Amino acid sequence: MNNKQLISTIWNFDTAEDSSYLTHGIYRWYGKLVPQLVAKTLDQYVESGDTIIANFSGSGTIALESMIRNINCIGTDINPLAILISKVKTKPIYIKDIDDYLERIISGAKKEEMKCDISHLYQPDKWYNGNDAKKLVALKNEIDEITDEDIKNYLLVALANITRDCSNIDSRCVNHIVVDKNKKTKNVYDSFITSALSIYNSIQELNNHKSTSKINFIKQSADDMSYAENESIDLVFSHPPYLNAINYYNIYRLSTDLLELDYDEIRSEDFSAKKLNIFLDFMEKTFRESYRVLKKGKRCIVVIGDTRFHGNLITLGVDFINLLKKVGFEIEDIHIWEQNRKAGMNVARRGNYIDHNYVIVAKKEE
Numbered sequence: 001m002n003n004k005q006l007i008s009t010i011w012n013f014d015t016a017e018d019s020s021y022l023t024h025g026i027y028r029w030y031g032k033l034v035p036q037l038v039a040k041t042l043d044q045y046v047e048s049g050d051t052i053i054a055n056f057s058g059s060g061t062i063a064l065e066s067m068i069r070n071i072n073c074i075g076t077d078i079n080p081l082a083i084l085i086s087k088v089k090t091k092p093i094y095i096k097d098i099d100d101y102l103e104r105i106i107s108g109a110k111k112e113e114m115k116c117d118i119s120h121l122y123q124p125d126k127w128y129n130g131n132d133a134k135k136l137v138a139l140k141n142e143i144d145e146i147t148d149e150d151i152k153n154y155l156l157v158a159l160a161n162i163t164r165d166c167s168n169i170d171s172r173c174v175n176h177i178v179v180d181k182n183k184k185t186k187n188v189y190d191s192f193i194t195s196a197l198s199i200y201n202s203i204q205e206l207n208n209h210k211s212t213s214k215i216n217f218i219k220q221s222a223d224d225m226s227y228a229e230n231e232s233i234d235l236v237f238s239h240p241p242y243l244n245a246i247n248y249y250n251i252y253r254l255s256t257d258l259l260e261l262d263y264d265e266i267r268s269e270d271f272s273a274k275k276l277n278i279f280l281d282f283m284e285k286t287f288r289e290s291y292r293v294l295k296k297g298k299r300c301i302v303v304i305g306d307t308r309f310h311g312n313l314i315t316l317g318v319d320f321i322n323l324l325k326k327v328g329f330e331i332e333d334i335h336i337w338e339q340n341r342k343a344g345m346n347v348a349r350r351g352n353y354i355d356h357n358y359v360i361v362a363k364k365e366e
């Protein structure tokens with residue numbers, strides 16, 4: 001690491017050739033970080049053998065980039081779907097005769113589909129056509145029979161992946177889910193095969209990246225790092241929700257219900273749609289915890305964008321800088337991450353697009 005190295009203030013990755021290399025593209029997790037941004041940050045601020053925390057880990061972008069650099073990473077998120085995706089993203093698996101394997105799952109599901117109980121799904125008549133809800137549950141039941149945990153996880157992600165295409169949900173939703181009356185939904189079994197094969201092919205690429213790093217995921221709130229000792233961590237990389245921009249517990253509701261994950265628990269622990277003062281209190285606690293676990297001279301990197309409410313900006317960037325200073329950090333750098341309007345994280349708010357994010361580099365003194 002070379003702290004004297006000049007790094008540009010404006011970061012723009014829109015022209016980056018491919019953001020879905022390795023397993024980065026296996027699941028559309030809204031607000032996912034661009035891997036090139038994570039790569040640049042890790043290359044600048046940590047070294048192989050270091051241990052970092054990604055405390056709003058989401059779909060595991062930071063963990064995967066750490067893994068290929070032999071950096072140890074603890075990823076935490078309160079959403080068990082995020083944890084599941086992250087585990088699959090960082091776990092090489094191999095299945096002999098994958099096509100036959102998947103065909104056996106499909107034929108098992110077809111035999112059982114009409115007997116399936118769908119009462120645990122959220123308003124199945126509203127969201128699914130014909131017998132599609134039963135087919136999805138039949139696939140879930142087949143996957144539940146698998147004893148190998150890694151293969152089971154991989155197939156659950158493949159299944160969660162198709163709830164959008166196979167339901168009436170409007171694909172443009174990032175907040176509250178609504179029905180798209182004109183939508184042509186896709187065939188459940190064909191979509192499952194396509195999803196499973198595509199993820200499988202991505203996972204095979206991981207085999208080229210033998211890693212010595214330890215990667216762990218914990219379902220835990222970002223403000224609780226009780227798993228880490230004082231002054232034991234080389235970097236905390238935080239990418240919190242942009243308050244009311246993406247409502248995580250809502251947007252993945254169909255997938256979490258299908259996978260029988262606890263929606264009410266996710267909803268109560270998720271800070272993506274809380275009131276501003278509650279969110280800021282939570283972030284202060286989170287930064288205080290980050291300060292505690294970081295070694296002296298090490299950094300907390302926070303990626304955040306401003307948001308908009310009733311026409312005015314909610315200046316989360318400024319609020320976060322003040323909170324970081326309040327808990328003891330020095331602000332070493334601020335980079336602006338520019339995005340174009342098509343980028344997933346740009347949210348139109350009453351006709352306004354917000355296309356800047358801050359990469360705040362906060363340092364614990366030596």
Ligand SMILES: C[S@@+](CC[C@H](N)C(=O)[O-])C[C@H]1O[C@@H](n2cnc3c(N)ncnc32)[C@H](O)[C@@H]1O
Pocket residue numbers: 029030031032033034055056057058059060061062076077078079082220221222223239240241242248269270271272
């Ligand atoms: C902007 S996303 C992070 C995306 C991630 N960087 C990626 O590349 O996939 C914010 C994440 O915060 C998570 N989250 C919400 N409330 C949380 C909490 N109390 N503790 C930890 N994570 C939380 C959401 O589930 C979501 O995955």
